Amino acid sequence: MNEEYRYDYKTVEGYILSAIVWAVVGLVVGLLISVQIFAPSLNFAPWASFGRLRTVHTNILGFGLGIGAVFGLSFYIVMRLTRRPLLFPKLARLQLWLFNVGIFLALVTLAMGYTQSLEYAEMEWPLDIAIVILWVMFAVNVIGTILARREEQMYISLWYIIATVVAIAVLYIVNNLAIPVGPLKSYHLFAGVNSANVEWWYGHNVVGFLFTTPILAMFYYFFPKSTGLPIYSHRLSIVAFWSLVFGYLWTGAHHLVYSPLPDWIQTLGIVFTLFLIAPSWGSVVNGYATIGEDWGKMKTNYLAKFFILGITFYGLQTVQGPTQGLRVVSQLIHFTDWVPGHVHMGTMGWVALTVTASVYYVIPKMYGTEIYSVKLANVHFWLVLVGQLIFSATGWITGIQQGAMWKALTPEGTLKYTFMETLVKNYPYWHLRSLGGAIFIVGMVVFVLNVLLTIQKGRALEAGKFTAPAAA
Amino acid sequence: MAGKIYSRPILFTLMVTAAVLAGSIVMMAYPMLRPDMHPKLEKLRPFTPLQLAGRDIYQREGCVNCHTQTVRPLRTEVMRYGDYSKAGEFFYDRPFLWGSKRTGPDLAREGGKRPDSWHAAHFENAQAIVPRSNMPPYGWLKKEKLDPVSVKAHMDGLGMPYTPQQIAELASKTEMDALIAYVQQLGHAVEKPRSAGGLDLAAVNPFSSSPQAIAAGAAIYIANCAVCHGNEAHGGIGPSFVDKKFLGEPGYGTDGEYFAIISAGSDAKKAIGRPGLPDGGMEAFGTQIPPDGIWRLVSFIRAQQHHEATEPAGVEKREHETGGKH
Numbered sequence: 031m032n033e034e035y036r037y038d039y040k041t042v043e044g045y046i047l048s049a050i051v052w053a054v055v056g057l058v059v060g061l062l063i064s065v066q067i068f069a070p071s072l073n074f075a076p077w078a079s080f081g082r083l084r085t086v087h088t089n090i091l092g093f094g095l096g097i098g099a100v101f102g103l104s105f106y107i108v109m110r111l112t113r114r115p116l117l118f119p120k121l122a123r124l125q126l127w128l129f130n131v132g133i134f135l136a137l138v139t140l141a142m143g144y145t146q147s148l149e150y151a152e153m154e155w156p157l158d159i160a161i162v163i164l165w166v167m168f169a170v171n172v173i174g175t176i177l178a179r180r181e182e183q184m185y186i187s188l189w190y191i192i193a194t195v196v197a198i199a200v201l202y203i204v205n206n207l208a209i210p211v212g213p214l215k216s217y218h219l220f221a222g223v224n225s226a227n228v229e230w231w232y233g234h235n236v237v238g239f240l241f242t243t244p245i246l247a248m249f250y251y252f253f254p255k256s257t258g259l260p261i262y263s264h265r266l267s268i269v270a271f272w273s274l275v276f277g278y279l280w281t282g283a284h285h286l287v288y289s290p291l292p293d294w295i296q297t298l299g300i301v302f303t304l305f306l307i308a309p310s311w312g313s314v315v316n317g318y319a320t321i322g323e324d325w326g327k328m329k330t331n332y333l334a335k336f337f338i339l340g341i342t343f344y345g346l347q348t349v350q351g352p353t354q355g356l357r358v359v360s361q362l363i364h365f366t367d368w369v370p371g372h373v374h375m376g377t378m379g380w381v382a383l384t385v386t387a388s389v390y391y392v393i394p395k396m397y398g399t400e401i402y403s404v405k406l407a408n409v410h411f412w413l414v415l416v417g418q419l420i421f422s423a424t425g426w427i428t429g430i431q432q433g434a435m436w437k438a439l440t441p442e443g444t445l446k447y448t449f450m451e452t453l454v455k456n457y458p459y460w461h462l463r464s465l466g467g468a469i470f471i472v473g474m475v476v477f478v479l480n481v482l483l484t485i486q487k488g489r490a491l492e493a494g495k496f497t498a499p500a501a502a
Numbered sequence: 503m504a505g506k507i508y509s510r511p512i513l514f515t516l517m518v519t520a521a522v523l524a525g526s527i528v529m530m531a532y533p534m535l536r537p538d539m540h541p542k543l544e545k546l547r548p549f550t551p552l553q554l555a556g557r558d559i560y561q562r563e564g565c566v567n568c569h570t571q572t573v574r575p576l577r578t579e580v581m582r583y584g585d586y587s588k589a590g591e592f593f594y595d596r597p598f599l600w601g602s603k604r605t606g607p608d609l610a611r612e613g614g615k616r617p618d619s620w621h622a623a624h625f626e627n628a629q630a631i632v633p634r635s636n637m638p639p640y641g642w643l644k645k646e647k648l649d650p651v652s653v654k655a656h657m658d659g660l661g662m663p664y665t666p667q668q669i670a671e672l673a674s675k676t677e678m679d680a681l682i683a684y685v686q687q688l689g690h691a692v693e694k695p696r697s698a699g700g701l702d703l704a705a706v707n708p709f710s711s712s713p714q715a716i717a718a719g720a721a722i723y724i725a726n727c728a729v730c731h732g733n734e735a736h737g738g739i740g741p742s743f744v745d746k747k748f749l750g751e752p753g754y755g756t757d758g759e760y761f762a763i764i765s766a767g768s769d770a771k772k773a774i775g776r777p778g779l780p781d782g783g784m785e786a787f788g789t790q791i792p793p794d795g796i797w798r799l800v801s802f803i804r805a806q807q808h809h810e811a812t813e814p815a816g817v818e819k820r821e822h823e824t825g826g827k828h
């Protein structure tokens with residue numbers, strides 16, 4: 031490792047390894063709940079029942095894997111693009127430890143049932159405070175390092191990282207305002223319809239600014255880096271960036287279509303939701319035009335296909351999203367398994383492909399070596415791709431089916447199906463979905479092995495450099 | 503030119519902040535100042551300590567991950583669950599618990615739909631009542647006592663009114679009692695649209711005792727009613743049809759009265775003029791089963807009553823205790 035960056039690179043590595051650990055935990059819990067939903071006897075203890083573990087699954091993956099990877103890879107990108115080490119290396123290391131303690135406590139308290147019942151903001155108030163502290167540490171280091179940069183221009187990825195820092199801070203603090211009534215119990219400061227509106231303003235945008243903007247930062251940096259192809263259009267990325275950052279915050283109400291929320295908020299939310307297609311596709315088009323400079327890279331460069339498939343799923347996701355917001359479509363698919371189908375194309379497709387490809391790039395780079403095995407990386411790619419497609423497709427099909435059955439009428443004008451008749455039709459698809467999830471997890475295990483073996487290789491190389499070359 | 507901002511991080515960060523705040527202010531902050539975000543229905547009551555304790559358990563167990571609490575204003579949804587949700591029903595809900603996934607049915611109109619005993623049995627073991635349900639078991643809630651001190655602190659935090667006696671009573675209650683109390687008040691602020699009005703209590707069953715109608719009625723009965731009234735209509739959670747009583751008083755009802763109680767549920771009792779069980783619990787099937795189907799059910803009930811009257815005493819009585827456990 032480069033001496034100037036050695037300490038910071040170890041920190042980055044720490045985040046990546048932590049994210050990997052939390053990924054494994056979260057994925058295993060995900061597989062468990064996917065089975066519990068058709069085999070209720072597996073709800074073997076209060077802490078292991080579906081209602082609690084679903085929250086554990088989303089939080090550990092969103093915050094453990096998601097934020098862990100975002101912290102580590104953002105630090106790496108910031109250092110590369112500012113051409114200097116972090117401004118506060120010790121702070122970043124402290125943040126790493128605090129992060130892991132925080133996620134561990136989240137795991138324990140959520141399994142014990144301490145929850146605010148706000149989607150993606152379930153952690154109770156003491157943990158919220160810890161997260162805000164973590165975020166401030168992150169912000170200070172990112173902004174500080176950028177201010178002290180050795181490169182005049184800020185590249186696109188830095189824009190997206192700054193947007194992430196700002197937006198998450200605003201969103202997280204507002205939605206977690208609560209009335210504490212016990213050491214691990216609080217009530218939302220907002221009530222009823224207002225509570226719903228604040229929560230989904232948060233809920234949609236936390237997805238946007240945790241699973242979209244920092245991932246785009248990775249895409250814009252690592253994709254050109256690993257393929258050697260420059261981003262096709264700088265101007266397009268400027269337009270896409272500003273319209274995304276401006277437009278996103280208006281759209282949360284599309285989660286509340288046909289709810290008691292005042293109509294004007296729903297309608298305005300839907301209008302902006304449609305608009306959001308434009309900036310999202312700005313990045314998609316940019317990605318495609320970039321690989322268009324040399325399609326051969328898809329074959330010769332093992333990472334190109336990760337990024338291109340990743341941005342493809344982002345593109346599909348951002349067509350689905352606005353479509354889902356339309357009232358006629360929402361009627362049919364809202365509350366059904368369609369939604370997890372949609373979500374997981376984003377998380378397992380777009381996010382996971384982009385993050386794992388970035389890790390494949392970063393780890394060998396930091397050690398000045400090559401990936402342990404390109405073949406394993408290819409195996410990983412195909413497994414997660416197939417797993418995710420099974421997972422999403424089964425969700426879409428059974429979701430539409432259930433939505434249609436809920437609405438079906440007999441010729442006499444009465445409901446055609448009881449609720450249970452619509453539920454049991456999900457079972458075959460839920461079985462298949464678990465299979466898809468299992469295939470995905472096997473793919474991720476291959477990824478983890480590949481990364482660990484690369485690190486082992488890198489460390490051996492390092493040991494060889496710093497000690498006498500006596501190792502047998 | 504505009505290109506400069508990409509080399510001026512502070513300015514850039516401020517511009518991003520402004521962009522983020524624009525939508526947030528219009529869509530999230532400004533609505534808070536408007537009265538249409540804080541409406542309250544006249545009949546809406548704050549939670550009692552027992553109900554709030556139940557709500558806490560509902561949150562703790564993540565019921566919201568499988569159940570929604572908002573009925574959309576769509577025709578079939580109103581038919582399935584009841585009147586659509588009104589903004590003014592949620593004044594006391596911190597946080598809102600509308601949910602985003604309907605793995606199980608919506609619960610916004612659950613209050614009063616079924617008797618407490620049904621809920622107790624269902625929470626204990628959902629599959630015993632609805633065989634292919636995937637709802638987890640919650641029987642252990644029966645063993646957990648409530649903690650009056652923390653419930654009081656929660657009531658205080660929310661500024662909800664209560665009497666010392668209500669708090670004292672919690673000591674003898676379990677978490678199961680609390681959860682049922684919470685579920686039973688869901689939707690209390692909205693008048694139930696279904697009523698016995700318009701039902702003709704003197705109507706005569708067009709199918710009478712036609713054997714085809716009885717067979718068809720039996721099939722509908724097994725699918726919808728047996729869980730509560732028992733496979734042989736000897737009763738369980740709901741009353742027996744063959745005990746020579748109808749809604750708590752001696753003597754069977756007329757065809758029209760049977761039609762009314764099945765179609766409109768316990769709400770029909772007022773029109774019929776019989777007391778029934780004090781906490782009701784008969785669901786209104788009028789939107790789910792077409793009138794022809796309800797008449798066939800009446801044919802089936804009559805056939806059972808006839809059958810029972812001619813059956814020698816002491817046969818087939820085992821069914822009694824277990825109700826619909828099949």
Ligand code: HEM
Pocket residue numbers: 149237241242281284285303306307310344347348350351352354355360363364365369372373375376377380381602
């Ligand atoms: C412009 C882009 C997007 C738009 C407009 C959009 C829109 C939507 C809409 C309308 C829903 C609600 C569906 C319903 O239940 O009716 C939804 C759900 C969801 N989306 Fe997206 N989506 C977008 C991109 C993404 C991406 C990239 C991800 C993640 C990687 C994502 C993750 C989610 C999640 C987590 C939910 C589930 C929320 C819940 O639990 O109900 N979305 N999205």
